C-alpha cells in the first residue's frame with residue numbers, strides 16, 4: 001500500500017490543478033512524509049495533545065483526515081472515557097484507504113478501544129458538536145480564504161471550555177524571510193529524492209490552491225474565532241503547528 005510518490009515524474013502540472021484524487025491517495029503516506037518537514041512529529045504530538053485535552057464523553061474531530069494518521073494518533077493518545085474520534089474528509093479515495101488503516105488498527109487493539117468513525121463530508125458545511133479536541137492538520141491552507149474564519153468560528157463554538165484545536169499549516173513570511181524558508185523547504189524535498197522537475201511541477205500544481213498565510217494572520221483569526229489562547233508549539237522551516245485553547 002505504501003507506494004513511492006512519482007506522480008510529477010510523468011504528470012504535467014497546471015496552476016491549481018492539484019486534487020486529492022485516487023492517484024494522490026495511493027502515494028499519500030510517501031508524498032506527505034517527503035514533502036512536509038516535521039510531519040511525523042506533528043502527527044505523533046497530536047496524540048500527546050489529545051491525551052491532555054480529551055474529556056470524558058466528548059468527541060475528537062480530525063478534519064481533513066486523509067488516511068487517518070492523526071485520527072489514529074488521537075485514538076491512541078486519549079485517556080478519557082467514552083470518547084469518539086471522528087475523521088472527516090471529502091475525498092472518497094482518501095476515506096476508502098483510511099477505513100483500511102482503521103480496520104487494521106481495530107484488529108491490533110485488545111479490550112474496548114476508543115470508537116472511531118469516518119465521515120465523507122465537506123468540513124465547511126459540517127455540524128460539529130461537543131468537541132474536546134479538533135485537529136486541522138495541513139487542511140485550512142486548502143480552504144478558500146473567505147471561508148476560513150467561518151470554519152474556525154464553528155470549531156470554536158463546538159469546542160467545550162478548555163478544549164483544544166491543533167492547527168498545522170504551511171505558512172508564509174515577510175518578504176525578507178520568504179526566500180530562505182522556500183530554499184530550505186526545497187532542500188528538504190531534494191534531500192528526500194525529489195528532482196528539480198518534480199519540485200517545480202508540484203509548486204505549479206499547488207499554486208493558487210494551497211494558500212499559506214503569515215503566523216500573525218493565523219493568531220489573530222484564531223482569537224477572533226473565539227479561542228482564548230494561541231501558542232505555536234512546533235515549527236520546522238515553513239510548516240508550523242499551533243495549539244488554540246477555547
Ligand SMILES: C[S@@+](CC[C@H](N)C(=O)[O-])C[C@H]1O[C@@H](n2cnc3c(N)ncnc32)[C@H](O)[C@@H]1O
Pocket residue numbers: 020032043063064065066067068069070088089090091094121122123124136137138139142143
Ligand atoms: C494535506 S491533506 C491532510 C493531511 C492529514 N490531516 C494528515 O495529517 O495526514 C488535506 C486533506 O484535506 C482534505 N480536504 C480539503 N478540503 C476539504 C474540505 N472542504 N472538506 C473535507 N476535506 C477536505 C483533502 O481531501 C485531503 O485529504
Ligand SMILES: O=C(O)C(=O)C[C@]1(C(=O)O)C=C[C@@H](O)C=C1
Pocket residue numbers: 031032035036138170202203206210
Ligand atoms: O508545499 C508543498 O510543496 C507541499 O507539497 C505541501 C503539501 C501539503 O502541505 O499538503 C501539499 C500537498 C500534499 O498533500 C503534500 C504536501
